[in-house]
Amino acid sequence: MKIHEYQAKEILKKFNIPIQDGVVVDTADAVEAAIDQVSTTLNANQYVIKAQVHAGGRGKGGGVKFSSSKEKAIENAKNILGMTLITPQTGAEGQLVRKIMIAEALDIAKEYYVAITLDRAQGKNVIMASTEGGMEIEEVAEHSPEKIIRVWVEPAHGLQGFQARYIAFKLGLEGDQFKQFIKLLGNLYNCFIKTDASIVEVNPLVVTEQGNVIALDAKFNFDSNALYRHPDVVEMRDIHEENPTEVEASKFNLNYIKLDGNVGCMVNGAGLAMATMDIIKLQGGEPANFLDVGGGANVETVKNGFRIILSDPNVKAVLINIFGGIVRCDRVANGIIQAVKELDLKVPVVVRLEGTNAELAKQLLSESGVAIIPASGLADAAEKVVAAAKGAKN
Amino acid sequence: MSILINKNSRIIVQGITGKEGSFHAEQCLEYGNNVVGGVTPGKGGQTALDGKVPVFDTCHDAREKAGANVSLIFVPPAFAADAIKEAADAGIEVIVCITEGIPVADMIDAYDYVKKTKSRLIGPNCPGLLTPNEAKVGIMPGFIARKGSIGVISKSGTLTYEAVSQLVAQGLGQSTCVGIGGDPVIGTKMKDLLQMFQDDPETEAIVMIGEIGGSMEIEAADYAKAHITKPVVGFIAGQTAPPGRRMGHAGAIVSGADESAAAKMAYMKKCGITVVDSPADIGATVKKVLKK
Secondary structure: OEOOHHHHHHHHHHOOOOEOOEEEEOOHHHHHHHHHHHHHHOOOOOEEEEEOOOOOOOOOOOOEEEEOOHHHHHHHHHHHOOOEEOOOOOOOOOEEOOOEEEEEOOOEEEEEEEEEEEEOOOOEEEEEEEOOOOOOHHHHHHHOHHHEEEEEEOOOOOOOHHHHHHHHHHOOOOHHHHHHHHHHHHHHHHHHHHOOEEEEEEEEEEEEOOOOEEEOOOEEEEOHHHHHHOHHHHOOOOHHHOOHHHHHHHHOOOEEEEOOOOEEEEEOOHHHHHHHHHHHHHOOOOEOEEEEOOOOOOHHHHHHHHHHHHOOOOOOEEEEEEEEOOOOHHHHHHHHHHHHHHHOOOOOEEEEEEEOOHHHHHHHHHHHOOOOEEOOOHHHHHHHHHHHHHHOOO | OOOOOOOOOEEEEEOOOOHHHHHHHHHHHHOOOEEEEEEOOOOOOOEEOOOOEEEEOOHHHHHHHHOOOEEEEOOOHHHHHHHHHHHHHOOOOEEEEOOOOOOHHHHHHHHHHHHOOOOEEEOOOOOEEEEOOOEEEEOOOHHHOOEEEEEEEEOOOHHHHHHHHHHHHOOOOEEEEEEOOOOOOOOOOHHHHHHHHHHOOOOOEEEEEEEOOOOHHHHHHHHHHHHOOOOEEEEEEOOOOOOOOOOOOHHHHOOOOOOOHHHHHHHHHHOOOEEOOOHHHHHHHHHHHHHO
16 A cells, blocks of 8 residues: 655654655645745745655656745645646556645755665565665666665564664765664664555655755555554555546455456456456457456456446456356356346457356356357457457447 | 375364365365364364364474374464464474465564474465375365376466366376465475476476566576476466556565566576467467477
8 A cells, every 4th residue: 555755754753764844735725824834843945845646756747846935836836736747657647636745945965765675585674775866766776786785684683783884884874974874774674664564765865965864755655464453554545546446346355457458357366367368468459457356256246347347438348257266157157147137238248167167157158048258268268359349339 | 296295294274163264174175185183272172174173272282193294274364474383383394374465574574484494385375285186285176187297386376277277178187286376475486396396206397377576487487497407388477467556666676677577488488498478378388398
C-alpha cells in the first residue's frame, strides 16, 4: 500500500527524522492562510508547492514549483491544485491533484539518496545510499553503479553501528553532518521495521547551507500482508489514487488489473492468468485485463468477474480458463451457466475447463444450451477467443 | 528415486484441526501418504481425521513419538512463521508451508532461522510437493500427474498443473513436482532444486516455470550454465504484463538485473535453457529435447 509524501513525512517525524515541513491543503480558499502559517511557524519566506499524488516524477510533470514570494506561491498553488498531472508513472490519462503541500524552501548545499528495502536474493533488508541524490536512481544504477553503496542487515542482529558509519564515510560526510546522518539512519531503519514497510526511500536527503541533514521527500510502500498490525497506516489509504474498477474487484477478493486490449480473461491463479494473457498476445490478440479469481471460483465470483470484465467497453470477447485442482470444474460450469443466463451477455465467451471433474463440466455446459464456445487446451482456447474478438460486431 | 519426498516420508500436518488443514490432510492421506500425525498446540492427545491420526502439542512431540521427518503447514498467516521455526527446531527435515499472506518481516526472520538449521523449507504461499504414486505434501491435484522422469519447478500453482497435464498428454511422467511459491522470501529457490534434480538419477529433464519480477530465474540460469547437464525447458509468465506501476525506485535497483519477462527469457536462452514463448508448448518441447 502506498501513501502520499505528506503522510510519509508525518511518519518520519514520529521517528524523529528531520523533514522539510509544510502545510497540506485541498481547497484554493485555504491556500493563503496556509502560506501564512508556513511563514510564521517555520520562519519561511520562500516556498515549494508540491502536488500530492502517489506517482513519482512529479517535478517533471510540473507538479513541484519553487516560489520565491508569497504571491508566487499563491499563484503556483492555485495552478497545481486541481490540475491533471501527467508524469512518466501516471500514464497518459494523468492523475487529478486533490491535495498540495505548501512546504518551506530550504537552501540546499548537497543532495543524497537513501533507501531501505528487501533484497529478495539474500532474504535480507538492504540499505542503499548514494551521493547522487535528487536524480532518477535507476539512471545512477545503470550508468555509474559504483556510486550506489549497499549494506545488508543481518535479520537476527539489526543495523549495526559500524554499518551506519561505513555508509556515512562512503558518502563523504564529516563532523556534525556525519553525526546527524548516523542518528537519522538508525531512526530510518527503526521506522522501516516498526511500520512493516516494504520500501522507504528518501530522495533527496539534503544537507542545507546551514548544515542540517533533512529528508526533503519520502516515499513509502507497505507490506500488504502486514497491514493487519498497522491500522494507523491503513487509515492513510487514498482510494482516489487507485483504479476504481480494481477497488471494486478487490471487494469480491478478485485480483483485477485493467489493460488496453479487447480480449477479457478470467483465470484461476496469477501465474496461469499471466500465461493466458501471453498466449492471447501470441495468437494475435490483445488482453483487456488480468483477472485472477483465486481458489474459490463459484457462481458469485464468476458473476462478479463477468461484471467487472464487461464494465470495460473495449471488451469484445471473454476467455474463461480454469484449471481445477481443489476447485471443481462442474461447480465453475454451473457458475458460468447461471451467470451467462442472468447477465444477458452480448459478447462471445470461450470456456476452457481442465482438471477436477472437467468431463462432467463439459457435459453440463453443452446440455445447458447457453451460447458459449467450448475449447480444449490452452492454445485452442486462445485461438478461439482471438477469432471471436476479431469477428465480433461493434 | 525422486527429490525431497518419497513413499517413506513420515508426514505431519501443522494446523491439522483447522478447516484447510484437515481437508488437505485427508487428501494427502487418500493419496497414500504416511500421515503420521498433526500438530495443534493445546490439542495434544486428541485425534484428527476421524480418529485416523494422533494430534500432538508440539513438533518436538511429533518428531519423537511418531518419527515425523516432513511437515506440511496450514497455520494462519500471523502464526505461520513461528510454526516454520518450531518445525526446524524439532529437526523436521523438509518443511512445506502452504500458508498465503505471511508478513514479509516474519519470513525474513524465519528464513534466517531455518538457514541456520539442517531443515529445508519449501514455500510459503506455494502448492507444495508431489512425487507421483509415492507422496503428496501439499495441495496439488494428485490425479493429473504420472510417475516418470521429468522434474518440475514452478513459482505458480495452476500454471504448474497446466505444465504437468501437458507433460502427461505427451506421455511424460514426473519424478517430483515442486511449487516453490511466489512470495518475496521463500525457503528454496530454483537453483537449489536444479541441483537436486541434477543429482537425482531418475530425473532426465527439468521444467522451470518462472514469472516476471525478482532475479531468481537469472540466478538459476547462471547456475544451470555452470552445473546442470540435464536438459532444462523454461517458461516465464508475464510477457504481456504492464510495466510495474510501482512508486519507489529502490526495488528495481536492488538486483541490478532487468526483471521483465523478455529480459529473463533472453538471459535463460543465453545460458543454454530451451525457452518456450508459448505456455501451450511446454509439454511438446520437453518431448523434443528428450529425443535429442
